[in-house]
Amino acid sequence: MAGRREPKAGGAEEVHACCGCRFPLLPALLQLALGASVAVLGFLAAARSASLPARDTPHWAGILVCVVAVLGLVMLCISYQPDEKTCVQFAIKVAYFLLSALSMIVCILAVAFAAYSYSQISQFSCETALETCQCKLDTVDPLSRTFIYEDISDCTEITRTFSLYLLIQIVLNLLAAIVGFAACFVMWKDRYQVFYVGIWLQSLTAGVQQQQKV
Template identity: 60%
Template sequence: MGKDRQPRGQQRQGDAAGPDDPGPKKGAGSRGQRGEEEARTCCGCRFPLLLALLQLALGVAVTVVGFLMASVSSSLLVRATPYWAGIIVCVVAYLGLFMLCVSYQVDERTCIQFSMKLLYFVLSALGLVVCVLAVAFAAHHYSLLTHLTCENAPDSCQCKLPSSEPLSRTFVYRDVTDCTSITGTFQVFLLVQMVLNLVCGLVCLVACFVMWKHRYQVFYVGVRMCPLSASEGQQQKV
């Protein structure tokens, strides 16, 4: 009888341990796959979202400073007040935020997903070019103001280049009561525009790099609405 009880106990322990062994392994594997998918989703939705928010914040800042510069004098040229650069970057940012609402699918199986990514890449490249132009115009105007000699006139400020310059021109800034608003405040605005547009151009360049990396390397962009299957999750882009 003792011999019969011992194998039964061992058999019960084996039966109890046998069905439980595969269970935790399957649970651990499914939890690992879910964790990997969540990590990819977070990597895909946070980084482009951060870029779009940066573009929006910098675009609004460039636009506001540009309109403040335009209020200094009515005779300022459009290239001297680059609010247009901020407006373009804001449009790019809104497109990037809207792109995150499109559900992610492997290998860009939807036409709207591919179209929006391509448009976002092209507009980010355009924003980069526009920001570089804004920096160049602001730097040129700032260097010009450093060589000007300004005098107050009725409702205007007249600035002249030194007589030693071959092209001695006179620049008239209308609706200005004091020349310090041109030689002081406006110069500060130009410096701020150079810094903001330089940072904004770098953000647009990073956005272009993210889109290129997502297309030709493994980088997940967008909000994934449905979890990928195990076979699709193991695919790699070449």
């Protein structure tokens, strides 16, 4: 018939669209924005006080997320072919999946470190001495550990400003971990979305019925 429409040759590519955008454009852009924010905040905190531990300035997590985002944008520029018929496409997809999973784990670690530091700072008793801020968890206990922050003239920068910084890092790293998990889930579903459990159960039921009839 004249009104019959032929299936489009590019139908396989349309499966890889996500919210109107070809995968992984949206996850990669979110990862780039979140990773850059985490890295910039981490470097600013490290520059403000060199005595802050590396776990409290998670620029390392932001850098990894940015690398994953750049790899996702590179994968976006490669022309899609069904069933990963090119080695470059397959290698980029595997690397993006593994690095997204790794970035998710790293961001969760950054969230745990920031949450632990925030719980400690909320219990600090601090005093300023010679451009340093000395904080203790328990002022009564003489053996209580003392946390010393150098190049800080006012301890409110630790108890208030740094606490707010940790909260922002918790939110940003948690969002980055969620985006990384979403990217891994979409890639896994796209590759392994067909399961044969139902067919296997139907064949098993049919076999049992045949045995009962015999």
